[in-house]
Amino acid sequence: MTQSTSVVESPASVECVDCQSPRTSIWGDCVLPPARPGLPQIEREFIAAHGSGQLYNCQNCHLVFRHPQLGDAELQALYATMPTRRWRYEAEANTAWTLSRDWLAQTYRDTDSLRLLDVGAFDGVFLNSLAEKWSRFAVEPSADARTRLEAMGISVIDHWLKAPRSGDAETFDVVTLFDVFEHLRQPGRGLADAFAYVKPGGHLIVSTGNAEHWTFRWLRGEHWYFHALQHLTIGGGQFFRNWAEHHQGHIVYQARHPHIPARYSARCWRTMESLTWGGLRRPGYRIFSKLALRMAPLRHLRHRTTGPYAPELADHLCVIIRKESHS
Ligand SMILES: [Zn+2]
Structure with a gap:
């Protein structure tokens, strides 16, 4: 387990990237996982150059955004060269x-x-x-x-x-x-x-x-979505x-x-993992999370550097x- 960062919610000086409102609050650091094998070189270079940024919440338009972000030219370079083998889904798997x-x-x-x-x-x-x-x-x-x-x-x-x-x-x-x-x-x-x-x-x-x-x-910038x-x-x-x-x-x-x-059992375990991980960042919950880490199915979290990967939870909106x- 790496350092424990407390969740912060205080007025921020960053304007909303979309509506430009100054009424934003900081949600904390984004945490990227270690560069994995197969990650395109261009992406490695951007991570090295920019770091992972921080997460902010706009109280005017209610957008949650990373800042700083990659620029338009960098994003276009990433997507223009992306091979179709990345993020491929079958028709029933999305x-x-x-x-x-x-x-x-x-x-x-x-x-x-x-x-x-x-x-x-x-x-x-x-x-x-x-x-x-x-x-x-x-x-x-x-x-x-x-x-x-x-x-x-x-x-x-x-x-x-x-x-x-x-x-x-x-x-x-x-x-x-x-x-x-x-x-x-x-x-x-x-x-x-x-x-x-x-x-x-x-x-x-x-x-x-x-x-x-x-x-x-609960997880803020450590949520798997911001990996x-x-x-x-x-x-x-x-x-x-x-x-x-x-x-x-x-x-x-x-x-x-x-x-x-996903099956009900998978959703239950991802819920337990997410609760445990977020609890480690909050003083009032840390003791419960440390106890949970003794359970065999959750022990693997001790070796993670980022929040649990949990795409089985209903954290999307259509x-x-x-x-x-x-x-
Ligand atoms: Zn906004």
């Missing part, structure tokens, strides 16, 4: 995809001419799992992934998420962002760009880490309600979900926002 597919099948069951755009489509597993009668499009930065998408017959309309060209604005019934929000330096603005593709009456589907889940409040340097921000119910109110949107669906489906018609 809970947000399953929830969204079910919602789409129900909501658009009588629709034959749906136009759907997946931002950050990666190797196209989600798009490829949808009804073939729907027209599927992608925004995707990875050159490797774009080749795969085009081989599947999916049109890639842009490499990066930005405001749509005039011919693409308000032409899609549905725009999806799965595991993209947390990679955006200014996610509120990124959502506005994505929303600009949506037709009035159409829907934006977003899934990301839920800042209101107890594990983020990746590219994960810059997370939202939550308050963030999305606030965003929708300011962008002519209306939330029609909201579900907490785990990143991957939100669907309808775009109101122009009045």
Whole structure:
């Protein structure tokens, strides 16, 4: 076990990266795991140059963000060279995809001419799992992934998420962002760009880490979600309600979900691990966490340098926002 850092919540002098409000508070240091074998050289260099940063909470727009962050050019260099073997999921192994597919099948069951755009489509597993009668499009930065998408017959309309060209604005019934929000330096603005593709009456589907889940409040910058340097921000119910109110949107669906489906027993152990790890950082709980570390299934935590990896817990949020018609 490494040093014990206490959780701090005090006024910070860092402005919100998205809304620029000075009303932010610090949540503590982000902690990256040791560089693992296979980590791309470019990523190792960025970690060496920038460190892991600290986590802040904006009391104006309710965004939780890492600061300092990688710059746009550094992020673009990371994603443009990312091979598709990284973060590959099967169609049933991503809970947000399953929830969204079910919602789409129900909501658009009588629709034959749906136009759907997946931002950050990666190797196209989600798009490829949808009804073939729907027209599927992608925004995707990875050159490797774009080749795969085009081989599947999916049109890639842009490499990066930005405001749509005039011919693409308000032409899609549905725009999806799965595991993209947390990679955006200014996610509120990124959502506005994505929303600009949506037709009035159409829907934006977003899934990301839920800042209101107890594990983020408990583990802060040691949460597994911030083990990746590219994960810059997370939202939550308050963030999305606030965003929708300011962008002519209306939330029609909201579900907490785990990143991957898991058995009850796995969820229980990840809960125990997370409780124990966070308790080690809090004086009033430390004695209980030290006792818990004597239990055989939790002993492995003694050798960790970062919080437990727990993608089985329902620490994500899937939100669907309808775009109101122009009045
Ligand atoms: Zn803010």
